[in-house]
Amino acid sequence: MAEIIESGGGKKHGKKGRKGHGSTHVDMTPMVDLACLLLTFFMLTTAFSKPKVMEIVLPDKIKDKTIKAPEVDKDKVVNIIIDDDRVFWYNGMAAPDKVTNQLPTLIVTDFSKDGIRTVLLSRNKELFVKMDEFTQDILKGKLKLPKDSIDKRLKQFKKEDKAGPIVLIKAGENVKYGNLVDIIDEMAICNIARYAIVELSPQEKQMLATAKATLPPVTKKAEIK
Amino acid sequence: MSKLKMPVRSPSVDMTPMVDLFFLLLTFFMLTTSFRPQEAVQVDTPSSISEKKTPEKNVITLLISKDNKVYFNIDNGADSTSHMRSALLKMIGDYYKVSFTPEELKKFETLSSFGVPMTKMKDWINAKDQKERDAMSLNGIPTDSTAVGSELQMWIHFARLTNPEAEAAIKGDFGSDFKIVKKVMDILQDKKINKFDLTTNMEKVEVKVKDIK
Numbered sequence A: 001m002a003e004i005i006e007s008g009g010g011k012k013h014g015k016k017g018r019k020g021h022g023s024t025h026v027d028m029t030p031m032v033d034l035a036c037l038l039l040t041f042f043m044l045t046t047a048f049s050k051p052k053v054m055e056i057v058l059p060d061k062i063k064d065k066t067i068k069a070p071e072v073d074k075d076k077v078v079n080i081i082i083d084d085d086r087v088f089w090y091n092g093m094a095a096p097d098k099v100t101n102q103l104p105t106l107i108v109t110d111f112s113k114d115g116i117r118t119v120l121l122s123r124n125k126e127l128f129v130k131m132d133e134f135t136q137d138i139l140k141g142k143l144k145l146p147k148d149s150i151d152k153r154l155k156q157f158k159k160e161d162k163a164g165p166i167v168l169i170k171a172g173e174n175v176k177y178g179n180l181v182d183i184i185d186e187m188a189i190c191n192i193a194r195y196a197i198v199e200l201s202p203q204e205k206q207m208l209a210t211a212k213a214t215l216p217p218v219t220k221k222a223e224i225k
Numbered sequence B: 001m002s003k004l005k006m007p008v009r010s011p012s013v014d015m016t017p018m019v020d021l022f023f024l025l026l027t028f029f030m031l032t033t034s035f036r037p038q039e040a041v042q043v044d045t046p047s048s049i050s051e052k053k054t055p056e057k058n059v060i061t062l063l064i065s066k067d068n069k070v071y072f073n074i075d076n077g078a079d080s081t082s083h084m085r086s087a088l089l090k091m092i093g094d095y096y097k098v099s100f101t102p103e104e105l106k107k108f109e110t111l112s113s114f115g116v117p118m119t120k121m122k123d124w125i126n127a128k129d130q131k132e133r134d135a136m137s138l139n140g141i142p143t144d145s146t147a148v149g150s151e152l153q154m155w156i157h158f159a160r161l162t163n164p165e166a167e168a169a170i171k172g173d174f175g176s177d178f179k180i181v182k183k184v185m186d187i188l189q190d191k192k193i194n195k196f197d198l199t200t201n202m203e204k205v206e207v208k209v210k211d212i213k
Helices: A029-045 A115-125 A123-138 A147-160 A177-189 A201-213 A220-224 B016-030 B083-097 B101-108 B118-126 B132-137 B151-162 B178-188
Strands: A052-057 A077-083 A088-092 A106-108 A166-171 A195-200 B059-064 B070-074 B168-173 B195-202
Touching: A029 B016, A052 A177, A077 A115, A077 A177, A077 A201, A088 A115, A088 A201, A106 A166, A106 B070, A115 A177, A123 A147, A123 B070, A166 A177, A166 B101, A177 A195, A177 B178, A201 B070, B016 B168, B070 B083, B083 B101, B083 B151, B101 B118, B118 B132, B151 B178, B168 B178
Parallel strands: A077 A166, A166 A195, B059 B168, B168 B195
Antiparallel strands: A052 B195, A077 A088, A088 A106, B059 B070
């Protein structure tokens, strides 16, 4: 493996003291070795997939207590409470029912694709179908638009949407960061136009405690996950 | 038996094409490589469907480890002449009355994320190697609020002063408590940073319209 070309250049040396004029071939082995070594090094250290980010925009913190939070249409509100690796949800407001005088009951589900996603999708069907058709058209090449105008159109869809739910995300006591990212990710998957992260109200804490009492206690495995 | 005489040939092969290829690949990898900076803690980020890439420059990274410690990192700015890290360290050093030598400032530029209180910053910079540094930064940056604000608050405050273009990114472990993440978010919001990134891994999710009930 040593030489590149076998014609022995060295033989000409020494004859009648003639120098030079020999073969111009150089032993390239060390260079090849080094190139090979560096190549392996770079191949192993390269990280091709750069981490991605999801952008979240939170509303300005209002220090002024006199400014009230905007009123929302309570029929549109879906409340999601995450706690203990579980998802609890209910519609509307956490106010006692006028007839039965009871707080709404929480429905328990999970983070899987048959969990909260089905709930959100069925509530947000109109917008989701609209946006899905648009992206399918782009993918199939029916519509040709530059990247930023696609983003603009998608944003426009969300802005114009009237029928979709307003999702309020609330975190309980024992929530992992992964759970939060999961739930925000669900919003992105279901193309939810309006959602916010808010604090639990005292009524909701009570509802959460009632809902939890009926469930088996959290196993250790779930906590690790 | 008569010997069959084969022409004597050297067993060497022409390696030129192989070498050419090696160099081509080597150049490719050298040019595309971006070294993963060594971080103070290992963080397993949660996954999301987001396809937005991490910005390369002007990012304040707040690492949150599995055991709820907060680490801070910022890059040197748009190009190598901006020296944002040393400017930041000098500024925060003045605030906490810790003076750093020019050598220490220079060394700080080359380092990565850190999680030491200001009192230990000098030792951290002058540590022998990364191992020693990691041993020092077990507790993260103090986040307890004092009357003037926690050290983390000050780092973010001064980072914004030295580099107003810097955006914030939270790189949390999926197992870290939401409470600590919320605390960090609150600090960011106090500093009027309402828009920030959460670093995630990408995971494709397909939803078909016909599946919707």
